[in-house]
Amino acid sequence: MEKIFRVFSLKHLLLVSIALNVSLILRVMNLSEKEILNSWSQEEELAKGHVSNNRHLSSSSSSSSSSFANTRIEAEDGGEKVINLDHVIAVAIIMLSLPGLTKTDFIDVMLLMFFFQCSGDPTMYEKYWQQVGDKTTIVIPGWQSLSYFSDVSNICWFLEPDFAKEVVRLHRVVGNAITENRHLVVGTGSTQLFQAALYALSPQDALEPISVVSAAPFYSSYPSITDCLKSGLYKWAGDAHSFKKDGPYIELVTSPNNPDGFVRQSVVNRSEGILVHDLAYYWPQYTSISFPADHDLMLFTVSKSTGHAGMRIGWALVKDTEVAKKMTKYIELNTIGVSKDSQLRAAKVLKVLSNSCEPNSSEGECFFEFNHRQMATRWKQLRMAVQKSGLFSVPEFPPQFCTFLGRDFKPQPAFAWLKCEQEEIDDCESFLRGKKILTRSGRHFGFSSKYVRISMLDRDQNYNLFVERLSNIIIS
Numbered sequence: 001m002e003k004i005f006r007v008f009s010l011k012h013l014l015l016v017s018i019a020l021n022v023s024l025i026l027r028v029m030n031l032s033e034k035e036i037l038n039s040w041s042q043e044e045e046l047a048k049g050h051v052s053n054n055r056h057l058s059s060s061s062s063s064s065s066s067s068f069a070n071t072r073i074e075a076e077d078g079g080e081k082v083i084n085l086d087h088v089i090a091v092a093i094i095m096l097s098l099p100g101l102t103k104t105d106f107i108d109v110m111l112l113m114f115f116f117q118c119s120g121d122p123t124m125y126e127k128y129w130q131q132v133g134d135k136t137t138i139v140i141p142g143w144q145s146l147s148y149f150s151d152v153s154n155i156c157w158f159l160e161p162d163f164a165k166e167v168v169r170l171h172r173v174v175g176n177a178i179t180e181n182r183h184l185v186v187g188t189g190s191t192q193l194f195q196a197a198l199y200a201l202s203p204q205d206a207l208e209p210i211s212v213v214s215a216a217p218f219y220s221s222y223p224s225i226t227d228c229l230k231s232g233l234y235k236w237a238g239d240a241h242s243f244k245k246d247g248p249y250i251e252l253v254t255s256p257n258n259p260d261g262f263v264r265q266s267v268v269n270r271s272e273g274i275l276v277h278d279l280a281y282y283w284p285q286y287t288s289i290s291f292p293a294d295h296d297l298m299l300f301t302v303s304k305s306t307g308h309a310g311m312r313i314g315w316a317l318v319k320d321t322e323v324a325k326k327m328t329k330y331i332e333l334n335t336i337g338v339s340k341d342s343q344l345r346a347a348k349v350l351k352v353l354s355n356s357c358e359p360n361s362s363e364g365e366c367f368f369e370f371n372h373r374q375m376a377t378r379w380k381q382l383r384m385a386v387q388k389s390g391l392f393s394v395p396e397f398p399p400q401f402c403t404f405l406g407r408d409f410k411p412q413p414a415f416a417w418l419k420c421e422q423e424e425i426d427d428c429e430s431f432l433r434g435k436k437i438l439t440r441s442g443r444h445f446g447f448s449s450k451y452v453r454i455s456m457l458d459r460d461q462n463y464n465l466f467v468e469r470l471s472n473i474i475i476s
């Protein structure tokens, strides 16, 4: 990392920050830095205009708010912009077009970008939290949060009691996971907890690293996170469907799955298997809550539940005391705990969220109801665009009863797993890139390049532009 930062000039930092924050639409034609910055500030202005307009609209008048967004998009979309649904590619394109950039600079920046590209930026959620206003604001005086320790009586000694309380409450309100007789371990995002889990579950004295598998298509960051340090403890072993090796293994079960949104169960099913359940998307805006999950090790994160990806807070519910201790040890070695400021802020956000969804709430609309409707609208738009175009398909899901929302609905995942149906299109990612839509190829998910993953959690403006453009790709 040090080397990476040394080669960073202000220019590069600026670019990375542009890419990470607002450059969901970028000019790639006749590109110069000045133009990038100009388009960036335009986006900011647009976003601000959009926000202040929205504040006066109730949630039910979403049609007028989206028609406002559409007008702005049409004004902006001269067909010259690329919809960036994958930050890495966009930055690569910008950087390659900059004069005086060495290959090493480029590679370093791209390596750094790989840390950031792993998930769709959940900026869709800004809308709800803007409506909530100051209720989630917290003030932390300068004399607070100095100590490393939060609760020395807990195995996870850096876990803030208020955060722990709100996590337990939220799971009770939603009914998506059992928290009784479990240890709660907080992490810097569920990515750190995933690594802590691998560390904790791997036999420490084995002759060879334990195999880590997941059924394809799997979350594209699993292989790179698992193998980034070439650990002697664990090793990525690919698609669980084709895993034949005898002996112990760790299987990652992501349900609903990233990238395709299907509800999943383990597939290897051998006695020596250890399961890690990644339940980042097991929330009612995405999928029916059919029962409280009751697995040995379950991972959750605020980034996909509340949308606060930048807070870097995740949590694990762990049955086994020794595993909880080892996970805590890993986080101690890795970052000596987890930001108290973030935990306090997360506690406040979760509290406001739970308040909004209590049956007798007077706090405005329930977070999950509001965002469920957002996702429903987006999936409807996407399915219409796919139908109009005729070149693509997206998964079909059966409806299921949701115990939280009290009705049946079909899953509406955080990602669309889009397939290019035309026989002659083998590389869907590059086909869409040609149509100025940047996505992430199925290859990265251990699957066919006829598929791409598209984030469904972008801001309205970019999302609307994307479906508009997709619907206009027709057989020529």
Ligand SMILES: *[C@@H]1O[C@H](CO)[C@@H](O)[C@H](O)[C@H]1NC(C)=O
Pocket (backbone or CB within 6 Å): 265, 266, 267, 268, 269
């Ligand atoms: C493995 O176990 C799960 C859950 O117990 C079950 O649903 C699934 O069908 C099993 N898979 C195979 C391939 O046997």
Ligand SMILES: *[C@@H]1O[C@H](CO)[C@@H](O)[C@H](O)[C@H]1NC(C)=O
Pocket (backbone or CB within 6 Å): 358, 360, 361, 362
């Ligand atoms: C809602 O009802 C529960 C119990 O019925 C009560 O504990 C809680 O304080 C109430 N909340 C509000 C916001 O009135």
